[in-house]
Amino acid sequence: ETGNPVLVYIEGMAASGGVMAMVGADSIYADGGSLIGSIGVIGGEFYYFDGPLAIDGGIFGGGITTGKGIEQTVISAGRGKDFGNPYRRPSEEELATWQASVDALYNQFVTHVAATRGISETTIVDEMGAQVFGNGQALAYGLIDGTRTWDAAITELAKLAGVEDNYQLVRRRGPELSAFERLFMMMAPEGSADLTATQILQNNLCSAAHLQALVYFGSPADLCPQG
Helix, strand or coil: CCCCCCEEEECCEEECHHHHHHCCCCEEEECCCCEEECCCCCCCCCCCCCCEEEEEEECCEEEEEECCCCCCCCCCCCCCCCCCCCCCCCCHHHHHHHHHHHHHHHHHHHHHHHHHHCCCHHHHHHHHCCCEECHHHHHHHCCCCCECCHHHHHHHHHHHHCCCCCCCCCCCCCCCCCHHHHHHCCCCCCCHHHCCHHHHHHHHHHHHHCCCCCCCCCCHHHCCCCC
16 A cells, blocks of 8 residues: 555464465565465364263363253254354254355465465465475465575565665664563553543553554554653
């Protein structure tokens, strides 16, 4: 939207939704030893207990004993509203509907990666699948543009932006806090019993904003007192 170049740098892993988010960038580089891929969609897991008798939440956790001795009644309206209920098997219609939704999202995923990275959809579906690849394989498939250090990636971004050496990196720096202070920094302040839930949320957000960059829809400054 701005016309400015976008460079993605991977440190460790970019998988599944990470790939979906990164492929629109102008360049993608990964740190050594990274993992990239998992172009696929999983739609959740459903369990069926055939005649549960008891649920035991003993000292070491829970368990289920089955023997066709317990029935469950679900009050719902709309066919398939209780889809995923572990006390009944999903119907063929429900499974087909769920699979169609997963397939549609997968097709969108594949089309997006193919269009942005110049990889054929056939290669993605038939060769790559939903596997995760190391740097070499990811480069061979075109998922990344190479392996570089952080500094080298920043140098490349400066070149793409046309600023060469005339730039500065700006990083947010917060106050030095002890591990104890960091652990409890998000707790409600003293006297919070008289505050509304919204006020407590605002206080927590503003405190966190001093320590790290946030992803927030809107301007946090609108919530925080000036100064």
